[in-house]
Amino acid sequence: xxxxxxxxxxxxxxxxxxxxxxxxxxxxxxxxxxxxxxxxxxxxxxxxxxxxxxxxxxxxxxxxxxxxxxxxxxxxxxxxxxxxxxxxxxxxxxxxxxxxxxxxxxxxxxxxxxxxxxxxxxxxxxxxxxxxxxxxxxxxxxxxxxxxxxxxxxxxxxxxxxxxxxxxxxxxxxxxxxxxxxxxxxxxxxxxxxxxxxxxxxxxxxxxxxxxxxxxxxxxxxxxxxxxxxxxxxxxxxxxxxxxxxxxxxxxxxxxxxxxxxxxxxxxxxxxxxxxxxxxxxxxxxxxxxxxxxxxxxxxxxxxxxxxxxxxxxxxxxxxxxxxxxxxxxxxxxxxxxxxxxxxxxxxxxxxxxxxxxxxxxxxxxxxxxxxxxxxxxxxxxxxxxxxxxxxxxxxxxxxxxxxxxxxxxxxxxxxxxxxxxxxxxxxxxxxxxxxxxxxxxxxxxxxxxxxxxxxxxxxxxxxxxxxxxxxxxxxxxxxxxxxxxxxxxxxxxxxxxxxxxxxxxxxxxxxxxxxxxxxxxxxxxxxxxxxxxxxxxxxxxxxxxxxxxxxxxxxxxxxxxxxxxxxxxxxxxxx
Amino acid sequence: xxxxxxxxxxxxxxxxxxxxxxxxxxxxxxxxxxxxxxxxxxxxxxxxxxxxxxxxxxxxxxxxxxxxxxxxxxxxxxxxxxxxxxxxxxxxxxxxxxxxxxxxxxxxxxxxxxxxxxxxxxxxxxxxxxxxxxxxxxxxxxxxxxxxxxxxxxxxxxxxxxxxxxxxxxxxxxxxxx
Numbered sequence: 001x002x003x004x005x006x007x008x009x010x011x012x013x014x015x016x017x018x019x020x021x022x023x024x025x026x027x028x029x030x031x032x033x034x035x036x037x038x039x040x041x042x043x044x045x046x047x048x049x050x051x052x053x054x055x056x057x058x059x060x061x062x063x064x065x066x067x068x069x070x071x072x073x074x075x076x077x078x079x080x081x082x083x084x085x086x087x088x089x090x091x092x093x094x095x096x097x098x099x100x101x102x103x104x105x106x107x108x109x110x111x112x113x114x115x116x117x118x119x120x121x122x123x124x125x126x127x128x129x130x131x132x133x134x135x136x137x138x139x140x141x142x143x144x145x146x147x148x149x150x151x152x153x154x155x156x157x158x159x160x161x162x163x164x165x166x167x168x169x170x171x172x173x174x175x176x177x178x179x180x181x182x183x184x185x186x187x188x189x190x191x192x193x194x195x196x197x198x199x200x201x202x203x204x205x206x207x208x209x210x211x212x213x214x215x216x217x218x219x220x221x222x223x224x225x226x227x228x229x230x231x232x233x234x235x236x237x238x239x240x241x242x243x244x245x246x247x248x249x250x251x252x253x254x255x256x257x258x259x260x261x262x263x264x265x266x267x268x269x270x271x272x273x274x275x276x277x278x279x280x281x282x283x284x285x286x287x288x289x290x291x292x293x294x295x296x297x298x299x300x301x302x303x304x305x306x307x308x309x310x311x312x313x314x315x316x317x318x319x320x321x322x323x324x325x326x327x328x329x330x331x332x333x334x335x336x337x338x339x340x341x342x343x344x345x346x347x348x349x350x351x352x353x354x355x356x357x358x359x360x361x362x363x364x365x366x367x368x369x370x371x372x373x374x375x376x377x378x379x380x381x382x383x384x385x386x387x388x389x390x391x392x393x394x395x396x397x398x399x400x401x402x403x404x405x406x407x408x409x410x411x412x413x414x415x416x417x418x419x420x421x422x423x424x425x426x427x428x429x430x431x432x433x434x435x436x437x438x439x440x441x442x443x444x445x446x447x448x449x450x451x452x453x454x455x456x457x458x459x460x461x462x463x464x465x466x467x468x469x470x471x472x473x474x475x476x477x478x479x480x481x482x483x484x485x486x487x488x489x490x491x492x493x494x495x496x497x498x499x500x501x502x503x504x505x506x507x508x509x510x511x512x513x514x515x516x517x518x519x520x521x522x523x524x525x526x527x528x529x530x531x532x533x534x535x536x537x538x539x540x541x542x543x544x545x546x547x548x549x550x551x552x553x554x555x556x557x558x559x560x561x562x563x564x565x566x567x568x569x570x571x572x573x574x575x576x
Numbered sequence: 577x578x579x580x581x582x583x584x585x586x587x588x589x590x591x592x593x594x595x596x597x598x599x600x601x602x603x604x605x606x607x608x609x610x611x612x613x614x615x616x617x618x619x620x621x622x623x624x625x626x627x628x629x630x631x632x633x634x635x636x637x638x639x640x641x642x643x644x645x646x647x648x649x650x651x652x653x654x655x656x657x658x659x660x661x662x663x664x665x666x667x668x669x670x671x672x673x674x675x676x677x678x679x680x681x682x683x684x685x686x687x688x689x690x691x692x693x694x695x696x697x698x699x700x701x702x703x704x705x706x707x708x709x710x711x712x713x714x715x716x717x718x719x720x721x722x723x724x725x726x727x728x729x730x731x732x733x734x735x736x737x738x739x740x741x742x743x744x745x746x747x748x749x750x751x752x753x754x
Binding site: 056057060090127131133134171172173174175176177178179215216217220243244246247248252253254255256257258259279281282283284285286287291294299300302303306307310311314315362366367368371372373374375376440441442444445446447448449452453454455456457458459460461462527528529530531532533542543544545548551555558559562566569570572573574575576 | 578579580581582583584585586588589591593594595596597599600601603604605607608609611612614615616618619622623624625626627628630632654655656657676680693697698699701703704705706707708709710711712713714715716717718719721722723724725726727732734735736737738739740741742743744745746747748749
């Protein structure tokens with residue numbers, strides 16, 4: 001019999017089995033974030049040339065583990081939790097096949113540990129991309145494969161739960177927008193994992209000597225079907241979280257269900273092809289194919305992100321104006337709850353993802369411009385804006401929400417929590433901006449020593465490159481402090497926070513009863529449709545003028561920056 | 577409270593879209609189209625494009641071509657690396673291997689060369705600094721770039737694809753003479 005509990009603060013329903021799984025995945029994610037953060041600190045302190053902390057072998061080992069723990073393990077464990085929330089919790093449905101949920105969790109855990117062991121044994125410092133013919137230990141690939149199989153199971157449990165919810169009529173009408181976003185993420189995840197299987201399974205077989213040769217260019221093409229698409233899962237997931245938090249904090253309703261859902265559909269249709277922008281300066285790939293993939297495909301996905309970039313803050317503005325914050329263009333934003341980390345973290349995520357991550361991503365994904373950016377430190381600067389200040393801050397925002405609601409603990413250190421998003425977001429923004437600058441000066445990514453110590457032939461970077469890398473690394477240190485504050489607050493709350501009511505943890509899934517019986521066998525009431533808008537609401541005037549102005553600021557920055565880069569490209573040697 | 581609740585209207589896809597969103601979608605779509613046209617435009621009118629000329633090869637075959645180029649055009653040596661001065665307009669062969677760019681090139685300003693690149697072992701990154709031109713160098717593939725250096729000076733070739741413990745020592749040279 002499925003057992004449910006109601007959150008007295010939010011009215012959300014938790015299916016006991018789902019609740020335990022959400023907690024397990026969220027905690028595993030936090031552990032991965034902790035490891036990734038420590039490694040990130042070691043990496044920035046090494047690339048800060050004045051400190052140059054680690055020796056070369058340890059630096060490459062730390063950088064490999066940092067990439068995999070942050071980009072894969074932290075984010076995908078958390079996304080499993082998001083999928084369970086978006087299906088079981090939001091739809092008030094029992095989770096389909098909870099036992100398979102534990103298979104998901106254990107496979108991912110074993111995979112994550114196995115790959116980390118392989119890296120720290122020292123023979124698998126191959127970076128996250130593990131480009132062949134550089135070879136890692138077999139269990140490096142095997143761990144990733146097990147992890148991916150676990151994630152795939154998680155996606156199918158999610159789809160199964162949608163079917164259960166539909167059949168048992170746990171909701172009225174169509175699925176909510178947030179769940180729709182999670183469906184998008186899960187669909188992208190399925191074909192991402194398929195790409196991963198196509199390339200990682202042969203590579204594993206090659207590492208144990210069963211296959212003689214893997215073509216290096218084929219590896220790059222297929223691997224990026226995994227590597228880039230997996231970042232699109234993040235985008236779909238964190239946009240869903242933006243909508244969720246806009247609803248939770250402001251009671252915001254989507255400006256248009258049709259527009260927001262159509263934008264998600266564009267992600268599904270066009271994102272997979274966009275991974276071509278990683279191989280724009282590779283041998284043997286035609287311009288027609290590159291232009292097709294980066295423009296036709298990627299720009300329609302970019303269009304989708306530009307739409308969400310308007311509709312998420314727009315929905316907040318409409319909700320705030322409805323509450324009377326109507327003065328001028330921006331009172332709704334000034335009077336937003338900036339002291340609430342759920343909001344501030346989400347809003348920083350939105351702004352940095354658009355202004356830093358989005359613009360730089362499109363610029364460097366342009367066929368010709370890529371040749372002045374490929375493999376410079378501009379690239380990690382870009383994806384730290386998308387996955388750190390973008391995805392990670394959205395996940396942090398929802399974690400602040402889940403501590404009291406899911407874990408039933410009062411948050412400790414509320415004063416620190418108020419400023420944590422600004423420390424983390426501010427530090428990482430410094431890191432990103434200055435690494436972008438250093439990349440423009442040609443500083444290489446994944447490089448231990450910009451002094452080229454021991455090289456037979458030398459090259460001197462301009463002094464400015466050292467300055468930019470130093471300031472960027474300093475920002476990285478502040479970011480790590482902000483990340484540590486996040487873990488201190490969240491993990492500390494789980495351990496030391498005041499207990500609100502009992503809620504199911506890991507043990508309850510295996511039959512250990514809770515102290516108080518707060519769960520009932522009673523099925524939750526059917527999730528009703530949202531209240532209709534008051535009559536005459538739809539007018540032809542602009543509902544969210546402030547947001548529209550912000551969107552135009554984004555557009556102008558985008559256009560100016562885009563053409564600056566063409567100008568810069570025009571200054572390099574003619575090539576044809 | 578509706579982003580996480582089913583839409584108020586059962587037939588939500590028939591609810592009219594606000595003007596603000598329509599205007600923004602049109603603006604964004606226009607911008608995406610402009611960005612699309614910029615790439616073909618640059619292929620026609622711009623000077624920095626990739627030829628996409630590439631061949632499958634093997635380290636042995638490619639290494640022999642590089643050696644031939646050195647035998648014909650060697651003009652000196654620096655730190656044990658041969659310097660070649662190939663004739664303008666000719667095919668110039670350079671290889672990447674752990675952890676060297678081989679040989680050093682001496683080119684003439686404003687002359688055009690067909691520069692061939694391939695790797696003998698792992699993947700490498702051909703990054704000419706400070707002019708900042710970056711290419712992926714992949715074993716088994718020979719890439720041909722038609723390049724016209726239009727500024728004289730001494731350029732470093734940094735490897736910017738991670739290639740193991742000696743990655744940071746992998747620096748080559750290109751001299752562009754007046």
